[in-house]
Amino acid sequence: GEDVEQSLFLSVREGDSSVINCTYTDSSSTYLYWYKQEPGAGLQLLTYIFSNMDMKQDQRLTVLLNKKDKHLSLRIADTQTGDSAIYFCAESGAGNNRKLIWGLGTSLAVNP
Amino acid sequence: DAGVIQSPRHEVTEMGQEVTLRCKPISGHNSLFWYRQTMMRGLELLIYFNNNVPIDDSGMPEDRFSAKMPNASFSTLKIQPSEPRDSAVYFCASSLDAGELFFGEGSRLTVL
Numbered sequence: 001g002e003d004v005e006q007s008l009f010l011s012v013r014e015g016d017s018s019v020i021n022c023t024y025t026d027s028s029s030t031y032l033y034w035y036k037q038e039p040g041a042g043l044q045l046l047t048y049i050f051s052n053m054d055m056k057q058d059q060r061l062t063v064l065l066n067k068k069d070k071h072l073s074l075r076i077a078d079t080q081t082g083d084s085a086i087y088f089c090a091e092s093g094a095g096n097n098r099k100l101i102w103g104l105g106t107s108l109a110v111n112p
Numbered sequence: 113d114a115g116v117i118q119s120p121r122h123e124v125t126e127m128g129q130e131v132t133l134r135c136k137p138i139s140g141h142n143s144l145f146w147y148r149q150t151m152m153r154g155l156e157l158l159i160y161f162n163n164n165v166p167i168d169d170s171g172m173p174e175d176r177f178s179a180k181m182p183n184a185s186f187s188t189l190k191i192q193p194s195e196p197r198d199s200a201v202y203f204c205a206s207s208l209d210a211g212e213l214f215f216g217e218g219s220r221l222t223v224l
Contacts, residue, residue, distance in 0.1 A: 041218075
């Protein structure tokens with residue numbers, strides 16, 4: 001079945017770049033998403049990329065999509081302590097953009 | 113805008129008791145989702161509604177779980193009887209069509 005995989009933990013130093021990786025199995029996904037969850041809060045959409053794009057940049061965030069390898073990455077430049085959170089990768093399921101397939105989330109720890 | 117509002121934020125109950133979680137979606141949104149989040153299984157979609165009609169409840173664990181959406185501004189998720197394995201954070205989210213999901217802050221349920 002459809003699956004999304006992410007590494008569970010990432011630790012970086014403040015000011016460095018963070019790269020969070022995700023692989024997915026459904027090649028028919030229309031959109032791929034990155035959501036952020038801060039402690040004790042719900043998830044918030046961080047950014048998304050349409051499946052016919054290979055890169056999207058938004059201020060400190062860069063999303064790279066390799067459709068051939070079904071690999072998605074999120075790069076956060078100049079990582080700050082406020083970026084410490086869990087980052088979820090999600091893809092829109094085949095034929096149903098409402099039913100997202102979620103990864104387990106990557107917990108990003110930013111050390112001063 | 114107030115965002116998605118969930119209540120209660122925390123609930124501690126004993127095994128066998130009935131639990132009712134409540135959600136008020138963002139005004140104007142026509143899709144509502146109930147998710148469950150645990151460390152072991154991550155984020156699981158339990159059920160979603162479109163225009164107040166349940167569309168997909170395949171994620172509802174068993175008959176002990178039920179969800180209703182009597183109108184566009186209110187939904188409930190009920191567990192009866194509750195069991196310790198139901199302990200989790202339950203999120204409600206809403207969206208306009210297949211757009212961005214807006215999550216509430218979650219209801220943390222502990223069943224003793």
